[in-house]
Amino acid sequence: MEQSRKIQFRGPMKWGELDPNRRRSTHVGMWAWLWQRISAVAIIFFLGLHITRTYIPIIQFLLLITVVFHAVLGLRVILLDFNLINIRYRNSLLGVLVGLGALIFMIIWKGIY
Amino acid sequence: MSKALNSRRLVKIYRYDPSVGGNGHFDQFDLNIEDETKTTILDLLIRIQKTQDPTLAFRYACRVNMCGSCGMVINGCEALACKTNVSDLPEKCDITIRPLNHFPVIKDLVVDMKPFFQKLEASIPYFDPVDESMEPAVIRPDSKERNLIGLATECIQCGCCVSSCTMVNYHENYAGPAALNRAFTLLADSRDGLYDLRMNQVLESCYHCRTEFNCTEVCPKEISPTRAIKYIQLLALKEPRRLKRQNLLKPIHEEKTSGKESLPSADSGCNWLIEQHNRRKFLKQIIFGIGTASALVVGGVIAAAAIGPSLKRIPKRLVRLDKLEAFPVGKVSTIVMNDIVPNGFYKSEIKKPVIVVRRSDPDKIVVFNTSCTHLGCTVHWDESKKQYMCACHGGAFDEEGNVTAGPPPRPLDRYAFKVEDGYLFAEVV
Ligand code: SF4
Numbered sequence A: 001m002e003q004s005r006k007i008q009f010r011g012p013m014k015w016g017e018l019d020p021n022r023r024r025s026t027h028v029g030m031w032a033w034l035w036q037r038i039s040a041v042a043i044i045f046f047l048g049l050h051i052t053r054t055y056i057p058i059i060q061f062l063l064l065i066t067v068v069f070h071a072v073l074g075l076r077v078i079l080l081d082f083n084l085i086n087i088r089y090r091n092s093l094l095g096v097l098v099g100l101g102a103l104i105f106m107i108i109w110k111g112i113y
Numbered sequence B: 001m002s003k004a005l006n007s008r009r010l011v012k013i014y015r016y017d018p019s020v021g022g023n024g025h026f027d028q029f030d031l032n033i034e035d036e037t038k039t040t041i042l043d044l045l046i047r048i049q050k051t052q053d054p055t056l057a058f059r060y061a062c063r064v065n066m067c068g069s070c071g072m073v074i075n076g077c078e079a080l081a082c083k084t085n086v087s088d089l090p091e092k093c094d095i096t097i098r099p100l101n102h103f104p105v106i107k108d109l110v111v112d113m114k115p116f117f118q119k120l121e122a123s124i125p126y127f128d129p130v131d132e133s134m135e136p137a138v139i140r141p142d143s144k145e146r147n148l149i150g151l152a153t154e155c156i157q158c159g160c161c162v163s164s165c166t167m168v169n170y171h172e173n174y175a176g177p178a179a180l181n182r183a184f185t186l187l188a189d190s191r192d193g194l195y196d197l198r199m200n201q202v203l204e205s206c207y208h209c210r211t212e213f214n215c216t217e218v219c220p221k222e223i224s225p226t227r228a229i230k231y232i233q234l235l236a237l238k239e240p241r242r243l244k245r246q247n248l249l250k251p252i253h254e255e256k257t258s259g260k261e262s263l264p265s266a267d268s269g270c271n272w273l274i275e276q277h278n279r280r281k282f283l284k285q286i287i288f289g290i291g292t293a294s295a296l297v298v299g300g301v302i303a304a305a306a307i308g309p310s311l312k313r314i315p316k317r318l319v320r321l322d323k324l325e326a327f328p329v330g331k332v333s334t335i336v337m338n339d340i341v342p343n344g345f346y347k348s349e350i351k352k353p354v355i356v357v358r359r360s361d362p363d364k365i366v367v368f369n370t371s372c373t374h375l376g377c378t379v380h381w382d383e384s385k386k387q388y389m390c391a392c393h394g395g396a397f398d399e400e401g402n403v404t405a406g407p408p409p410r411p412l413d414r415y416a417f418k419v420e421d422g423y424l425f426a427e428v429v
């Protein structure tokens, strides 16, 4: 039978609005993606501070930590993009890389101060 | 698990009535579940529909994870209702069920899958053999190629991956994980004849992927569309020439007139392709523009930093050494000169020893630079030999700083100096 009047669809849900549980779908990889964007903005901010007020330890600290963090997340994407790491290990890869970043950070920081 | 027996669960189900419209809301149902390990979410839905609310709408067909109609979002994660047991969810927590993201909602949990199948169609999801021979082509199950494709062919088009991907929301032309996964299975297949066409259809979409792995996490068939997307990108990298040579628009028209009906339809596929082509051109120009601009800026900064200092005339500075009395007459004394040099944004402090010789007759002062004129080691005064000695290569200078032995090419350098208010200043350039 022909539909007599047009059915009114509800527009697509975009990110599970209304759903109290929607944050449960934020998987590890998505956090990695999100934090890389956040750290990118933070780098611009701290870099500006670093240039205008040179050699202030706290600014150097924050800049270095965001740069290192951003870099390891970028490394993750490179490794996965070029299939250098089996995607089976995608979640542990993140942990390893962030740990590596913390180590690099500590070495550089010790080198400066 | 004894706890999972005879448990009560509050089930919240999203409701949307097309005749009412609006935003929709959640209805609550209280259910007693006899054995959570043997009850699927689909069972709950059927029970609610039979015993509590016959107007509840949802899709299902096979009940055994084969048809892909029952994809929905259960407690925030995309899943098949018939594959998810109640015991898979955290104990005692309420159950929230809502329709998939990124698809228009028709009623309750039923969504309009048209965008999904349009995009799947645009990725040319069927096989077209290279040679027209009637013999069935053989791919050995243990071959490298077959293993690479693996279980990616098992997709049941449930739409879970598309719903989980946040990028589908932001990029209207993004084909989505399922379509790209399908394209991958055929692109990796050596028997297939539509490689170039398909590649041009889907490659652009692959760059919308942000490596979030949401699709991989939720796929009920444990396929990784992310892997498929990365593989297509690698294929394109390996054969960039082949892509460029393509006449992007011709094959579609040819195929169309030849009347194959399952090709991308005019509205979804072809416009999409033209748009992609233009977009690719536009993106290229933009990237070239940004690249040139940033190269100029970076180049400029580096050039200014490299050439700048030598162009600027650095004024002579007078550096205070010490009170004149601190240098006994007739003696050779060594003192560390503390020079502060302005350097870009900051000031650097240079500490450098200098030798001051003060003679009685007449009252004559010489300030020597302690760097050996050979290779710059620090020279020191040897009282017994009455010579300045350089320990590095055996250079020696007499009291006047002239070379007496070793490789130094010229006498020791001297600083001009000044005496003011009883202080001795060295003039540094
Ligand atoms: S790839 Fe997996 S999640 Fe996506 S449509 Fe196919 S079966 Fe469903």
Ligand code: FES
Pocket: B059, B060, B061, B062, B063, B064, B065, B066, B067, B068, B069, B070, B071, B080, B081, B082, B083
């Ligand atoms: S009912 Fe067929 S997959 Fe769930």
